[in-house]
Amino acid sequence: MSSDLSKTIDKVLADTRSDESEVRLATAPHQHDFPYDREEEAQVTRREFCNFLGLTSAALFVGAAGFAGKAGLDARDVPEFVSAKVEGAQALAPGSSLNFRYPTTKDSAILIRTLDGEFHAFGQKCTHLSCPVYFERAHQRLECPCHDGAFDAKTGNVLYGPPPRPLDPIKLEVRTNGEVWAIGREASTGEHSL
């Protein structure tokens, strides 16, 4: 029997065509220990496919509910804003930008000094799908590289592209010694809290 098996293995390794019955015959002594039916395993029945679709439907429902629930909870949890100095803002040249973290170290933000010398700051997450926006010097606007969205550098309003709302503005305060402080952040429009 073992010689049959080794012959079949040799045949397979030599890339000679061997049909299913030959393999079954050669592996007959092991069928009891490993009852694997290749023909049956290769098929998916209609019932199995329907059950798979049912599981997919459940997963999609749980995903939608979970995402909505988390977004709702996050919206209720409005943080208390603490003033924070934006390091390096004094040295920022007009027409350039600087990244900083506000209100927490997890939230990236962007400070822009426009050509007229004014400071403006926004949360760096694009309002479309949360890609980080960057300051495009040539056109003096904020752009999202993911889906070609663009925002006004002074107001944060959408200029074009898929973003549904403006960027979240960060309130700034320029103190007497020229230091720039972030003192709060707003949700850009309308519905912020549930």
Place this chain on the structure above:
Amino acid sequence: MQDSTNQNNPRTVRKLVGEGRTAVAQARMILLVMVNVAQLWILAATVEAALAHRYSALLPLVVASGICFVVTLTLIFWWRPASRRFTSSGYVKR
């Protein structure tokens, strides 16, 4: 030959019933796939609404997804084709 095409012949009736059941089962499977596609679209819309802070749209979207899930369960577990009224011999149960 004439007898085999007769609609009253039990064998012919069984064959027709079998074909009908297959068609209904396939239609059910297609419906399930369509519901899954709709749910996928709803999930994408939910993600976009959450990121855009359009919170008022979230609840309707979740409810719509839930309805799709109930429809899926109905199609899989609780819905049976009308041809089940036929017995294995091909006759309608009285």
